[in-house]
Amino acid sequence: MPRFHLFLVPVLIAAWLQGCGTSQWERGGVTGLPAPVEPANRPIPAERQAEVVVDRQPGSMIMRPGPPETAPVSGRQNNIPQPDLTPTWLSLAQWASESGLGNVQSISTNQFHLTTHWGVFGFAERAPYAIFNGWQFRLGYPVRISDGIPLIHSLDAEKNLRPLVTSYERVPRGNGVICIDAGHGGSHSGTKSALGEFFEKSYALDWALRLQPLLEQRGWRVVLTRSDDRTMSLEERIRVADQADAHLFISLHFNAAGPGAAGLETYCTTPRGMPSTLTRGYSDPMSATMPNNHFDTPNIHLAARVHSALLRHVGMADRGIRRARFMTVIAQQKRPAVLIEGGYLSDPGEARQIGTGSYRQKLAEAVAMALQ
Ligand SMILES: [Zn+2]
Numbered sequence: 001m002p003r004f005h006l007f008l009v010p011v012l013i014a015a016w017l018q019g020c021g022t023s024q025w026e027r028g029g030v031t032g033l034p035a036p037v038e039p040a041n042r043p044i045p046a047e048r049q050a051e052v053v054v055d056r057q058p059g060s061m062i063m064r065p066g067p068p069e070t071a072p073v074s075g076r077q078n079n080i081p082q083p084d085l086t087p088t089w090l091s092l093a094q095w096a097s098e099s100g101l102g103n104v105q106s107i108s109t110n111q112f113h114l115t116t117h118w119g120v121f122g123f124a125e126r127a128p129y130a131i132f133n134g135w136q137f138r139l140g141y142p143v144r145i146s147d148g149i150p151l152i153h154s155l156d157a158e159k160n161l162r163p164l165v166t167s168y169e170r171v172p173r174g175n176g177v178i179c180i181d182a183g184h185g186g187s188h189s190g191t192k193s194a195l196g197e198f199f200e201k202s203y204a205l206d207w208a209l210r211l212q213p214l215l216e217q218r219g220w221r222v223v224l225t226r227s228d229d230r231t232m233s234l235e236e237r238i239r240v241a242d243q244a245d246a247h248l249f250i251s252l253h254f255n256a257a258g259p260g261a262a263g264l265e266t267y268c269t270t271p272r273g274m275p276s277t278l279t280r281g282y283s284d285p286m287s288a289t290m291p292n293n294h295f296d297t298p299n300i301h302l303a304a305r306v307h308s309a310l311l312r313h314v315g316m317a318d319r320g321i322r323r324a325r326f327m328t329v330i331a332q333q334k335r336p337a338v339l340i341e342g343g344y345l346s347d348p349g350e351a352r353q354i355g356t357g358s359y360r361q362k363l364a365e366a367v368a369m370a371l372q
Pocket of ligand 1: 253
């Protein structure tokens with residue numbers, strides 16, 4: 001860890017200072033690939049939400065590429081399994097059934113639904129993302145099909161699917177302290193609006209200042225990394241969260257990329273052994289354990305709550321819950337942490353929206369709603 005840390009920090013800082021743009025290659029999307037068939041949105045009725053209990057028993061059936069083979073998973077008790085760096089593919093249907101999560105139906109030869117008590121997942125062969133109750137999340141490994149059987153990677157099963165079914169549960173409050181980080185500031189202006197001399201740092205701060213009272217009304221003690229236009233290092237932002245002993249950390253940003261990119265993205269730290277959705281060309285050491293990896297399950301739980309609330313309340317285009325390792329401000333956190341990209345300032349339409357106080361108020365309200 002120390003050697004990795006020392007090597008990576010300058011790279012990470014350099015990456016961050018370049019702003020929040022999404023690289024050209026990353027925007028390739030899913031052109032030419034089958035898209036998951038979007039399942040009907042089936043939210044859980046309020047009276048059933050209290051029933052939501054996750055079966056923590058891991059799947060016991062392993063299927064590896066080639067002839068199906070069964071073997072018990074050893075050393076796994078009633079907790080989340082440790083990441084396995086050996087490529088391990090599971091029968092989606094068997095894993096879901098044995099985990100008590102639900103049943104798989106074929107929609108076509110390469111599209112599948114997994115219907116659970118908590119909602120419906122949609123998958124398609126080779127697609128880099130899947131759908132849960134109408135919104136996207138990026139997979140570490142696209143679903144494969146072998147002899148007509150859909151296979152899912154064990155890391156996606158345990159680090160994405162299983163935690164996502166808890167997203168109807170409230171986010172645990174812990175000590176009730178939350179750290180809200182307005183991205184950039186001072187000499188770090190962040191992304192410039194397509195519409196003129198307006199910068200990400202100002203919009204992010206306004207979002208944070210609007211969010212603070214909404215969270216306080218809901219009983220949170222809110223600590224802001226900055227409440228004015230000042231330059232702060234990423235390490236200083238982490239120190240603010242540490243000194244406040246914050247239970248949660250949320251970093252607020254806006255995005256930029258070439259023409260056509262628009263919509264909402266929510267990032268959390270990539271689990272060990274999984275490739276990141278976004279690297280911006282920097283190293284993505286899959287065998288590294290980041291401090292924030294100790295919170296893989298609450299990270300995506302928080303991300304799912306926030307992401308789905310934003311889509312519902314703000315009506316943005318959905319670019320999915322995504323994974324990154326180079327985002328120091330979340331990867332080095334010793335608490336559940338997410339980074340939200342609340343729209344693309346490079347897109348004239350979204351830049352116009354982001355420039356209005358009513359839009360930023362909606363962003364704030366959506367995050368607060370996710371943390372009821
Ligand atoms: Zn940013």
